[in-house]
Amino acid sequence: MNDFTTWDVFRNLLAAVPWTIYLSLIAFAGGAVVSLLLLSLRFAFPRVAGTPVRLYVQLFQGTPLLMQLFLVYFGLALMGVQTTPLFAASLCLSVYSSAYLTETWYGCVLAVPKGQWEASSSLGLKHWQQMLLIVLPQALRLSVPPTVGLMVQIVKNTSLASIVGFVELTRASQIIANATFEPFLAYGAVAFIYFVICFSISLCGRHLEKRIRI
Amino acid sequence: MSNLAPSAALAPALPVSASSGAAIELVGVNKWYGEFHVLKDINLRVHRGERIVICGPSGSGKSTMIRCINRLEEHQQGSIIVDGIELTNDLKRIDEIRREVGMCFQHFNLFPHLTILENLTLAPIWVRKMPKKDADELAMHFLRKVKIPEQANKYPGQLSGGQQQRVAIARALCMKPKIMLFDEPTSALDPEMVKEVLETMVSLAEEGMTMLCVTHEMGFARQVANRVIFMDAGQIIEMNEPEAFFSNPQHERTKLFLSQILGH
Ligand SMILES: Nc1ncnc2c1ncn2[C@@H]1O[C@H](COP(=O)(O)OP(=O)(O)OP(=O)(O)O)[C@@H](O)[C@H]1O
Ligand SMILES: [Mg+2]
Numbered sequence: 001m002n003d004f005t006t007w008d009v010f011r012n013l014l015a016a017v018p019w020t021i022y023l024s025l026i027a028f029a030g031g032a033v034v035s036l037l038l039l040s041l042r043f044a045f046p047r048v049a050g051t052p053v054r055l056y057v058q059l060f061q062g063t064p065l066l067m068q069l070f071l072v073y074f075g076l077a078l079m080g081v082q083t084t085p086l087f088a089a090s091l092c093l094s095v096y097s098s099a100y101l102t103e104t105w106y107g108c109v110l111a112v113p114k115g116q117w118e119a120s121s122s123l124g125l126k127h128w129q130q131m132l133l134i135v136l137p138q139a140l141r142l143s144v145p146p147t148v149g150l151m152v153q154i155v156k157n158t159s160l161a162s163i164v165g166f167v168e169l170t171r172a173s174q175i176i177a178n179a180t181f182e183p184f185l186a187y188g189a190v191a192f193i194y195f196v197i198c199f200s201i202s203l204c205g206r207h208l209e210k211r212i213r214i
Numbered sequence: 215m216s217n218l219a220p221s222a223a224l225a226p227a228l229p230v231s232a233s234s235g236a237a238i239e240l241v242g243v244n245k246w247y248g249e250f251h252v253l254k255d256i257n258l259r260v261h262r263g264e265r266i267v268i269c270g271p272s273g274s275g276k277s278t279m280i281r282c283i284n285r286l287e288e289h290q291q292g293s294i295i296v297d298g299i300e301l302t303n304d305l306k307r308i309d310e311i312r313r314e315v316g317m318c319f320q321h322f323n324l325f326p327h328l329t330i331l332e333n334l335t336l337a338p339i340w341v342r343k344m345p346k347k348d349a350d351e352l353a354m355h356f357l358r359k360v361k362i363p364e365q366a367n368k369y370p371g372q373l374s375g376g377q378q379q380r381v382a383i384a385r386a387l388c389m390k391p392k393i394m395l396f397d398e399p400t401s402a403l404d405p406e407m408v409k410e411v412l413e414t415m416v417s418l419a420e421e422g423m424t425m426l427c428v429t430h431e432m433g434f435a436r437q438v439a440n441r442v443i444f445m446d447a448g449q450i451i452e453m454n455e456p457e458a459f460f461s462n463p464q465h466e467r468t469k470l471f472l473s474q475i476l477g478h
Contacts, residue, residue: 118286119323119382123337123389124312133336137327 004180006189013189016172021197023089023158023168028151030094035102042106043131053102060099065160068092073164089161097154104150108143109135141212148205152198159194169193235298237262237393237424238283242292245278252278253289254448262392265425267435267456270445271471276428279445280395283426284315297392313341316386320398322378324370330357330381331366334388342389349388356384360414376407380414387418394418396427430475436460444468 038056041049060068073088112135120130162171173190177183238260245253252275260266268276281287282294285301285308294301296311325333334353338344344352357363360380362373370378379399386394396415400408412434419425419438429435435442435456442459444452444467452459452468460476463469 113323115319115321115323116325119317119319119325121286122284122312122315122317123385124309124341125337126309129340133340134325141327 004176004182006185009176009180009182009185009189012176013169013172013186013193016167016169017193017197019166019168020155020158023086023093023161023166024151024155026090027093027097027154027158030090031097031099031101031154034094034098035105038098038102039105039109043109057099057103060095061103065092065096065157066163068096069160069164085161085164085166088164089158089166093154093158093161096157097150100150100153101147104146105139105143108139108146111142112138144205144209144212148202148208151201151205155198155201156194235262236260236295237264237297238426239295240279240283240292241295243279243282243289243294244291245282245287245289252448253282256292256450258443258450258453260393260424260426262424263422264440265419265423265438266427266441266443267439268426268428268443268445269430269432269435269471269475270443270451274445275448276445277397280317280397280426280428283393283395284312284317286317313389314391315393315395316389316391317395318379318382318386318397318399320402322370322375322382322402324378324382324385326370329367329369330362330373333370333381334385337385337389352388353384356387357381359387359417360384361410374407375403376410379403379407379411383411383414383418393424393426396425396429398428398430400429400431432460432476444471446471 038049038053042053069088069092072092073083073085076083076088116134116138117130120134125133158168159170161168162174165171167175169190173186177186180186236259238258240256240258243253243256244251256279268280270276278287282289282301283296289301297314299307299311301307301311324330325336328336331350331353334356335344335346335349338349338352339346354363354366357366360383362377362380365373365377365381370381373381383399399415400411403411408431412431415425415427415434416438425438427434427439439456441453442456443450444459444463444465446467452463452465454464459468460472463472
């Protein structure tokens with residue numbers, strides 16, 4: 001009664017890969033833009049912006065992404081605002097990754113040794129010059145490994161978008177599992193595809209790390 | 215404060231007379247870290263062209279004192295006047311002073327992501343607004359002076375400790391400072407590299423640079439210092455010419471300290 005070959009399963013899953021990648025890219029790009037904004041605020045106005053930014057990070061790190069998705073998709077619908085699964089998933093994943101990226105990148109700037117600030121101060125550089133010429137380039141190097149780690153997390157977390165009915169890899173594998181009655185094959189295949197994506201990201205990251213190491 | 219002091223180069227060996235205006239003047243300087251009184255009523259007048267060596271036990275406030283001079287640390291009481299400019303919270307003045315005061319650190323603090331040449335040209339280009347070509351020439355001039363022009367295109371991580379410290383000195387010199395501060399420039403170095411750094415500093419002293427140097431290299435102190443200062447617990451305990459300082463220390467604490475670092 002089963003007319004699906006293994007290839008059919010893979011073929012149908014692969015068709016969903018672009019959506020997972022698309023969602024990951026939106027989440028990362030959106031998250032990066034928001035966290036760069038928050039970080040600029042935090043460094044430019046540490047007194048005023050410090051607490052709100054910390055709160056933002058705590059809030060979105062401290063609540064499950066799943067609940068955020070429910071709230072945005074179903075909650076907004078109850079309030080009469082109709083959203084699409086794509087919109088809800090993009091928004092929540094962006095906010096989620098912005099919280100983690102903000103925290104991580106802030107840490108990278110702080111991780112640049114104090115002596116670098118002191119040496120550049122003693123040479124008479126202004127604060128923005130120290131930041132731009134000395135600290136940020138070094139923070140950027142430090143940020144590669146944790147950022148790659150976060151990207152992998154983001155890819156895996158896009159699977160939560162399946163909950164609100166967005167057809168990406170995980171949702172596709174559920175549909176196929178139901179149609180073929182071969183959950184082991186379908187979920188096994190999808191796990192493998194996730195692994196291939198995440199592993200490629202890690203490889204690129206390692207390559208990048210080597211290139212900028214001195 | 216008068217700025218008409220004769221150029222230090224004219225009288226390299228001797229301090230210029232006090233009336234012509236000091237290079238650095240600390241008057242009644244006090245500093246606290248929270249409750250902890252780290253500098254206690256420091257009074258010090260450094261003449262142009264003068265070389266001062268500061269020694270004392272760990273935690274006595276030596277680093278803190280010289281770091282106050284270029285405002286890496288803030289003092290809470292008293293006044294610090296550098297090259298005729300009093301240090302206040304005015305950022306313009308702080309920048310002005312930092313342009314005239316070079317500093318070398320125990321751990322070099324070179325910029326690891328820039329080449330040696332870029333380390334040297336950064337401040338001339340961004341602070342002095344010097345064209346890149348001139349800055350490169352200037353940098354090469356000072357690299358030759360510290361005897362490592364061939365390292366110009368390497369990164370700091372590829373150099374030995376002694377070479378890195380000489381680069382750090384050259385980097386400070388590229389700003390053409392009137393005063394140089396050194397905070398234990400050789401204490402992070404292997405013994406065989408101490409010499410090359412000290413030689414660089416001696417030649418700087420011979421050119422009449424005003425120098426304030428925290429170090430326990432007593433040979434260096436004997437050779438170049440006009441005065442040696444002993445600090446303990448945030449105070450200047452004793453200050454004298456090197457000959458007298460070493461052969462005839464006045465205070466018990468100085469004697470104890472000297473016996474600890476000279477004899478064993
Ligand atoms: N940022 C800081 N906050 C609090 N206390 C500090 C700070 N920096 C230094 N201290 C304390 O101030 C005292 C003087 O420190 P300082 O670094 O000036 O000593 P030092 O004479 O240079 O010692 P060393 O020979 O070990 O370098 C020390 O007791 C130190 O613990
Ligand atoms: Mg010290």
